[in-house]
Amino acid sequence: MALADRNRVVVLEDRVENVSGADFPMSIDGQDVAFNLESFKDSFDIKIVHVTATEIEFDLVGVDASIANALRRILIAEIPTMAIEKVYMINNTGVVQDEVLAHRLGLLPIDADPNEFQWKRADSVPTDQNTIVFKLDVACEVDRSAAAGETDPKKKYINSAVYSSHLVWDPKGDQEQRFATKPIRPVHDDILITKLRPGQAVTCELHCDKGVGKDHSKFSPVATASYRLLPEIQILEDITGDDAELFRSCFPPGVVEVVEEQGVRKARVVNPRKDTVSREVLRHKQFEGKVRLTRVRDHFIFSVESTGIIAPEELVSKALDVLMEKCDIAKAALARAVKSSEEDE
């Protein structure tokens, strides 16, 4: 197989071929494709496509799928954040049961820098270093100033709906000074927690702990973190005339254009990135042998959407920090394992 084709996943009408890579020493006709850091430095690249307040899209090129997947898994499950872990229910006369209400509260993203807090271990007590406290105290009553015959609960009653904005941060210890520039609050103010009617009330105290997504997804700092491989459309033989128009219509808009060259209409691939790899083109007899759909095996298009607690560009750096920390722990553990197995002998 040609070198250029080695890192292509081939998409056929009924199957996908050449899926796994073989970029290991001596795996290909005795060619040494061994890894070394110096050549890796030149062969990989990261291209940032766009960044918004909550999203980042970037291309990770020239790395193995295992590294890309580790990054994705860490983003979802192993970057710590603060989330409501304990709900002390003092009063709840609303229709939503205590446990359901507590669960809903737990899922609220809390805008607090997790680096400022320590882990709360099984044996540790809540302190200002490991716990954030919120109070929720909402009672619903009839709004006497509402017009007679009013039917909209929002106008008829006061506090007919409990929103995340009703949470009141209760700073403990030195938290007020530590977070003076950026008081702790829920990321969004308009998340509906429950609804109340006159006479009903919710009073509770909420304790936030530091945790990771693998324990509970409420701790996950990302709404989504995913990657896909860059699609590639190879035109093996010119596609001209009416066929070119049909060819273009097989792809999402903007992927293929029809250009006129010396009076002949010809299909040309302009932006394969937009392709969904629907394989529609492989259904048409006239394109048989003229087109090959592939994906670039080491070109990952990452898309990460933050919940708003950690900036998206920071998330990626943190994910790499976590993987490095895992390496440090493994290295220390290996030294220890070798030592103890030598002692056994």
Add this chain to the structure above:
Amino acid sequence: MDATAADAPNYIALLEVPEEKMVVLPGASDDLTSVTFCIKEEDHTLGNSLRWAIMQNAQVDFCGYSIPHPSEAKMNVRIQTTEQTNAVDAMDKGIDDLKSVCQLLKARFQQRIRQGDYARAA
């Protein structure tokens, strides 16, 4: 509260590396060229990426990892090497290489963010 814990941001909830984080499973060859390591509290995240890093070593004949049972937080890594080295050194080199890769990726990512040649929306 100990001061060291508050200093560096530690992403993993460990005060120190647990005693039995990694063990050498019975059945290893005497010259340590064929060894299965069992790593606790790790999964595919470290397993697959570490497997890749170890396989890049030309002295490694075989490396594979498995999670023997989904409800046990254990991950096994099997390494077989040539006689020029042994599995412990191959594991150590794999861990170092994986960390170097992460460092390179992080440096490049931050460099690209600083360069700022991308679309930025509010």
